[in-house]
Amino acid sequence: MARTTGSEGSRTEEAIRTAAVELIAAHGFEAMTMRQLADRVGVQPGSLYRYFPSKGQLLVELLVEHLEFLVSRWDSEQPEDADPRVRLRAFVDFHVRSHTLRRREAFVANMELRSLAPGDYRRVVALRRNYENLLTAILSDGIAAGCFRLPDARVATFAVLAMLTGVGSWYRDAGRLGKRELIEIYTQMVMQCVGAQ
Amino acid sequence: MARTTGSEGSRTEEAIRTAAVELIAAHGFEAMTMRQLADRVGVQPGSLYRYFPSKGQLLVELLVEHLEFLVSRWDSEQPEDADPRVRLRAFVDFHVRSHTLRRREAFVANMELRSLAPGDYRRVVALRRNYENLLTAILSDGIAAGCFRLPDARVATFAVLAMLTGVGSWYRDAGRLGKRELIEIYTQMVMQCVGAQ
Amino acid sequence: MARTTGSEGSRTEEAIRTAAVELIAAHGFEAMTMRQLADRVGVQPGSLYRYFPSKGQLLVELLVEHLEFLVSRWDSEQPEDADPRVRLRAFVDFHVRSHTLRRREAFVANMELRSLAPGDYRRVVALRRNYENLLTAILSDGIAAGCFRLPDARVATFAVLAMLTGVGSWYRDAGRLGKRELIEIYTQMVMQCVGAQ
Amino acid sequence: MARTTGSEGSRTEEAIRTAAVELIAAHGFEAMTMRQLADRVGVQPGSLYRYFPSKGQLLVELLVEHLEFLVSRWDSEQPEDADPRVRLRAFVDFHVRSHTLRRREAFVANMELRSLAPGDYRRVVALRRNYENLLTAILSDGIAAGCFRLPDARVATFAVLAMLTGVGSWYRDAGRLGKRELIEIYTQMVMQCVGAQ
DNA sequence: TATGAATGAGAATTCATTCAT
DNA sequence: CATGAATGAATTCTCATTCAT
Numbered sequence: 116m117a118r119t120t121g122s123e124g125s126r127t128e129e130a131i132r133t134a135a136v137e138l139i140a141a142h143g144f145e146a147m148t149m150r151q152l153a154d155r156v157g158v159q160p161g162s163l164y165r166y167f168p169s170k171g172q173l174l175v176e177l178l179v180e181h182l183e184f185l186v187s188r189w190d191s192e193q194p195e196d197a198d199p200r201v202r203l204r205a206f207v208d209f210h211v212r213s214h215t216l217r218r219r220e221a222f223v224a225n226m227e228l229r230s231l232a233p234g235d236y237r238r239v240v241a242l243r244r245n246y247e248n249l250l251t252a253i254l255s256d257g258i259a260a261g262c263f264r265l266p267d268a269r270v271a272t273f274a275v276l277a278m279l280t281g282v283g284s285w286y287r288d289a290g291r292l293g294k295r296e297l298i299e300i301y302t303q304m305v306m307q308c309v310g311a312q
Numbered sequence: 313m314a315r316t317t318g319s320e321g322s323r324t325e326e327a328i329r330t331a332a333v334e335l336i337a338a339h340g341f342e343a344m345t346m347r348q349l350a351d352r353v354g355v356q357p358g359s360l361y362r363y364f365p366s367k368g369q370l371l372v373e374l375l376v377e378h379l380e381f382l383v384s385r386w387d388s389e390q391p392e393d394a395d396p397r398v399r400l401r402a403f404v405d406f407h408v409r410s411h412t413l414r415r416r417e418a419f420v421a422n423m424e425l426r427s428l429a430p431g432d433y434r435r436v437v438a439l440r441r442n443y444e445n446l447l448t449a450i451l452s453d454g455i456a457a458g459c460f461r462l463p464d465a466r467v468a469t470f471a472v473l474a475m476l477t478g479v480g481s482w483y484r485d486a487g488r489l490g491k492r493e494l495i496e497i498y499t500q501m502v503m504q505c506v507g508a509q
Numbered sequence: 510m511a512r513t514t515g516s517e518g519s520r521t522e523e524a525i526r527t528a529a530v531e532l533i534a535a536h537g538f539e540a541m542t543m544r545q546l547a548d549r550v551g552v553q554p555g556s557l558y559r560y561f562p563s564k565g566q567l568l569v570e571l572l573v574e575h576l577e578f579l580v581s582r583w584d585s586e587q588p589e590d591a592d593p594r595v596r597l598r599a600f601v602d603f604h605v606r607s608h609t610l611r612r613r614e615a616f617v618a619n620m621e622l623r624s625l626a627p628g629d630y631r632r633v634v635a636l637r638r639n640y641e642n643l644l645t646a647i648l649s650d651g652i653a654a655g656c657f658r659l660p661d662a663r664v665a666t667f668a669v670l671a672m673l674t675g676v677g678s679w680y681r682d683a684g685r686l687g688k689r690e691l692i693e694i695y696t697q698m699v700m701q702c703v704g705a706q
Numbered sequence: 707m708a709r710t711t712g713s714e715g716s717r718t719e720e721a722i723r724t725a726a727v728e729l730i731a732a733h734g735f736e737a738m739t740m741r742q743l744a745d746r747v748g749v750q751p752g753s754l755y756r757y758f759p760s761k762g763q764l765l766v767e768l769l770v771e772h773l774e775f776l777v778s779r780w781d782s783e784q785p786e787d788a789d790p791r792v793r794l795r796a797f798v799d800f801h802v803r804s805h806t807l808r809r810r811e812a813f814v815a816n817m818e819l820r821s822l823a824p825g826d827y828r829r830v831v832a833l834r835r836n837y838e839n840l841l842t843a844i845l846s847d848g849i850a851a852g853c854f855r856l857p858d859a860r861v862a863t864f865a866v867l868a869m870l871t872g873v874g875s876w877y878r879d880a881g882r883l884g885k886r887e888l889i890e891i892y893t894q895m896v897m898q899c900v901g902a903q
Numbered sequence: 904t905a906t907g908a909a910t911g912a913g914a915a916t917t918c919a920t921t922c923a924t
Numbered sequence: 925c926a927t928g929a930a931t932g933a934a935t936t937c938t939c940a941t942t943c944a945t
Contacts, residue, residue, distance in 0.1 A: 124925080143426055145342030149919060159927050161921075170919065226423065229340055264504070266497045270489075274501055277478030278471045285470055292467075300463045304471055307461070308505035321908065346936060356910055361937065518929065537820055539736030543915060553931055555917070564915065620817065623734055658898070660891045664883075668895055671872030672865045679864055686861075694857045698865055701855070702899035715904080740940060750906050752942075761940065906945085914938070921931075 128166045130156045132180075135173055140219035144174055144230040174227060175235045181220045182242040185213060189249060199257030200311050206250060207279060207302045214283045215294060221283050247272055254309065264310030275305055325363045327353045329377075332370055337416035341371055341427040371424060372432045378417045379439040382410060386446060396454030397508050403447060404476065404499045411480045412491060418480050444469055454506065461507030472502055522560045524550045526574075529567055534613035538568055538624040568621060569629045575614045576636040579607060583643060593651030594705050600647060601673065601696045608677045609688060615677050641666055648703065658704030669699055719757045721747045723771075726764055731810035735765055735821040765818060766826045772811045773833040776804060780840060790848030791902050797841060798870065798893045805874045806885060812874050838863055845900065855901030866896055 134155040138147040149170055153160040167173040194205050214221040224243075231239055251272045257263035265271045279301060286297060331352040335344040346367055350357040364370040391402050411418040421440075428436060448469045454460030462468045476498060483494060528549040532541040543564055547554040561567040588599050608615040618637075625633060645666045651657030659665045673695060680691060725746040729738040740761055744751040758764040785796050805812040815834075822830060842863045848854030856862045870892060877888060 127925090141426070143340065143342055145340055146427070148917080150917090158925095160919080161928080162926050164920070165925070229338070230343065266500055267489075270494075270497050271501065273478055273482055274475045274498070278475040278505075281470055281474030292464075297467075300467050301471070303463055304468060304505050307507045308475075308501050310504045324908080345934080347934090355908095357936085358911075358938070359909055362908070367936065521929080535820070537734065537736055539734055540821065542913085544913085552929095553933095554915080555932075556930055558916070559929070623732070624737070660894055661883075664888075664891050665895060667872055667876055668869045668892070672869040672899075675864055675868030686858075691861075694861050695865070697857055698862060698899050701901045702869075702895050704898045718904095739938080741938090751940080752907075753905050755941070756904070906943105908943095908945105910940100910942075912939090912941105915936090917935070918933090919931100922927105922929095924927085924929105 124165075127156065127158065127162075131163060131166055131173075132177065136177060136219045136223055139174070139177075139223045139227060144223075144227045171230075171232055171235070174230060175239070177220070178224050178227070178231070178239045179242065181217070181224045182239065182246060184217075185246050186242070186249070188213065189246075199253055199260055199262055200306070202253045203257065203263075203305065203309065203311070204302055206253060207305050208298050210276075210279045211282055211298050211301050212294070214280055215286050215288070215297070218283045218286075221280065225280060225283075247276060250276060257309065257311070262312050264312070271309060275308065278305070278308070324353070324355065324359075328360060328363055328370070329374065333374060333416045333420055336371070336374075336420045336424060341420075341424045368427075368429055368432070371427060372436070374417070375421050375424070375428070375436050376439065378414065378421045379436065379443060381414075382443050383439070383446070385410065386443075396450055396457055396459055397503070399450045400454065400460075400502065400506065400508070401499055403450060404502050405495055407473075407476045408479055408495050408498050409491070411477060412483055412485070412494070415480045415483070418477065422477055422480075444473060447473060451506065454508070459509050461509070468506065472505065475502070475505070521550065521552065521556075525557060525560055525567070526571065530571060530613045530617055533568070533571075533617045533621060538617075538621045565624075565626055565629070568624060569633070571614070572618050572621070572625070572633050573636065575611065575618045576633065576640060578611075579640050580636070580643070582607065583640075587643075593647055593654055593656055594700070596647045597651065597657075597699065597703065597705070598696055600644060601699050602692055604670075604673045605676055605692050605695050606688070608674055609680055609682070609691070612677045612680070615674065619674055619677075641670060644670060651703065651705070656706050658706070665703065669702065672699070672702070715756075718747065718749065718753075722754060722757055722764075723768065727768060727810045727814055730765070730768075730814045730818060735814075735818045762821075762823055762826070765821060766830070768811070769815050769818070769822070769830050770833065772808070772815045773830065773837060775808075776837050777833070777840070779804065780837075784840075790844055790851055790853055791897070793844045794848065794854075794896065794900065794902070795893055797844060798896050799889055801867075801870045802873055802889050802892050803885070805871055806877050806879070806888070809874045809877075812871065816871060816874075838867060841867060848900065848902070853903050855903070862900065866899065869896070869899070 131152065134152055135147070138151055138155065149160045149163055153163055156163075163173075167176065189206075189209055192205070192209055194201055197205075228236060228239060228243075251268055254263060254265060254271050254275075255268045258265055258268055282297070282301065286292070288294070292300070328349065331349055332344070335349055335352065346357045346360055350360055353360075360370075364373065386403075386406055389402075389406055391398055394402075425433060425436060425440075448465055451460060451462060451465045451468050451472075455462055455465055479494070479498065483489070485491070489497075525546065528546055529541070532546055532549065543554045543557055547557055550557075557567075561570065583600075583603055586599070586603055588595055591599075622630060622633060622637075645662055648657060648659060648662045648665050648669075652659055652662055676691070676695065680686070682688070686694070722743065725743055726738070729742055729746065740751045740754055744754055747754075754764075758767065780797075780800055783796070783800055785792055788796075819827060819830060819834075842859055845854060845856060845859045845862050845866075849856055849859055873888070873892065877883070879885070883891070
């Protein structure tokens with residue numbers, strides 16, 4: 116549900132989303148209870164159902180929202196018809212940024228696919244595939260253009276995504292590395308990984 | 313009825329372990345119920361408790377067993393005092409092999425840390441760190457020896473491990489790629505990634 | 510269905526207390542099941558947990574409530590600074606009355622101490638000691654004043670309390686003896702017992 | 707395996723009885739588990755069933771044994787055709803002795819009647835009544851002979867028994883009072899209580 | 904005799920969800 | 925909009941008991 120007027124409602128909905136992402140990231144979807152969630156938001160459990168028809172649907176909305184955000188954001192951010200190397204650099208930058216900025220959303224989107232009902236699973240996996248395909252396209256173009264040296268574009272997609280996504284599970288803003296440094300390190304590793312010339 | 317004949321003690325325990333890994337890999341630890349597990353093993357739910365004192369302890373034992381297996385196996389398999397490049401190749405080979413052979417165990421060990429009780433969590437994370445350190449050592453040695461070009465050994469450890477471990481989430485024995493091919497692809501990507509000379 | 514109409518919150522809690530005391534008095538705390546209790550109250554077992562966080566805590570609250578009732582009631586009922594003999598008569602009257610009126614509560618409070626968790630046990634025993642001390646004070650005063658002939662005030666406390674409390678295990682309102690008669694009988698025996706002059 | 711040679715059997719049975727009385731006295735019959743009992747005896751739970759057909763029957767045997775012991779022992783110990791005052795003194799002495807010596811058995815016999823199945827309950831209550839009647843007879847004789855001043859022999863029976871039996875719940879051999887002293891104190895109180903002339 | 908493996912019933916408790924107010 | 929009271933189904937775990945070996 117989207118909600119239109121009256122500020123309280125949409126504020127509560129946002130609070131639920133935020134709290135849900137935090138709780139799911141911390142304990143896992145199955146381990147989060149609606150009671151915990153309600154407590155954190157400061158409402159009664161029954162009130163959650165004004166905003167989300169079920170616990171499962173709440174998860175779906177979180178994941179869909181995140182994946183659509185990723186794809187549409189990249190869409191508006193990607194460099195125009197550039198060299199695969201430029202596009203890959205931009206992708207690494209984008210991915211690392213969004214996976215540290217929206218760390219918990221990204222984490223949940225990666226971990227909780229299996230908690231979805233079959234129909235929702237297919238829908239969300241399709242969205243994720245869209246995102247993966249963005250990278251596969253870059254890598255394939257680069258291989259075709261002779262500027263990447265990779266044995267298999269699809270496997271490389273999985274490999275690069277896994278490498279980049281992993282950042283969310285250890286990076287902390289308060290840690291040793293600044294975000295700019297982090298992105299540079301990953302950029303160098305990815306460019307070496309794909310054998311960029 | 314006592315005893316369903318043919319199912320002797322240690323056999324039952326092994327059956328529980330196997331079934332548990334399958335179920336946890338498929339649905340997640342929280343989502344697996346002891347009833348499901350018992351059904352799959354072919355015993356009554358209560359019988360599980362002869363072998364594992366609690367659902368949580370079952371998870372701990374699964375994870376500890378896997379991580380100890382990894383470390384001790386690598387210990388006996390690693391090449392003797394070799395060039396970092398040789399050692400890294402061996403590590404990739406070893407990791408990909410063990411993460412496709414014991415795919416589900418590996419998956420569970422990577423996904424279910426958060427389902428552990430705090431004390432168990434610390435214990436298991438320490439074991440995992442031991443394993444990570446094996447790779448960090450190789451990378452550091454390579455950097456020091458000038459044969460790897462990497463900005464940060466620790467970040468590279470996370471990156472390489474994430475990349476390699478990810479294989480378990482998509483690779484299937486029956487798929488397009490044979491295991492030898494798979495290992496070669498990953499070896500090439502990793503060697504490029506670390507900037508091996 | 511939500512709400513069986515007519516059963517509002519505090520009414521339900523009172524119903525649970527009443528039913529619990531009856532069941533525990535009849536079968537013992539360990540033997541009472543939450544299902545039984547819920548059945549008698551007319552709710553689902555889970556609903557009990559809105560009112561009491563656990564079976565054990567329910568017992569604690571029952572015992573504490575009873576013992577606090579006894580002490581505070583005696584406090585407001587005891588005769589003002591009188592002769593030990595007058596005070597003892599009043600105490601016997603009070604104790605027998607409260608142990609026949611609230612027969613089951615008293616019985617439970619006497620029988621189920623051992624079902625308490627250690628911490629709760631200490632708390633409840635302390636409350637009980639407060640009550641015992643009321644009698645010990647009367648007896649000591651009487652001994653000091655020379656109007657009671659007793660070898661040991663503390664042992665006499667136990668003896669008198671045991672004698673009086675025992676009434677709850679056999680006396681029934683519908684039986685041969687009226688409550689006035691009962692109290693007179695016990696008063697005479699206690700006064701003789703302490704050697705009242 | 708425990709066993710060696712000889713009449714291990716009856717030794718095991720005795721060990722079960724002893725352990726059972728301890729556990730029941732400490733935690734209550736319902737709270738004692740057959741596993742606990744077996745652990746304490748040093749056998750497997752299943753082995754208990756060689757000696758007692760069920761948990762409930764074990765309780766019955768314990769109670770019956772104790773009550774028969776009491777009656778038969780008093781039978782052989784009671785003073786021959788004496789004055790009610792002499793007989794009462796002897797009874798107090800006997801009761802206090804047996805309720806401190808076999809403290810746990812006595813305690814269990816007093817607390818666990820309600821854990822018996824209906825048929826067993828009637829049987830055990832009948833035995834207990836036999837014992838109570840011994841005291842009622844003494845008191846009635848004393849009243850008739852004019853040497854006791856009591857309003858009701860039956861109520862006095864309950865009162866005196868409650869008073870005396872209560873000793874088991876606080877007296878400890880290692881405590882402040884020796885057993886001789888204890889008996890004297892109780893004798894004096896009881897003699898005063900019944901208004902002995 | 905005693906064990907070890909198992910059963911099956913039932914225990915306390917949790918939880919997503921509903922709905923009258 | 926939100927709550928408070930409740931449901932009903934499921935969950936983990938326990939326990940007396942059985943019985944082949």
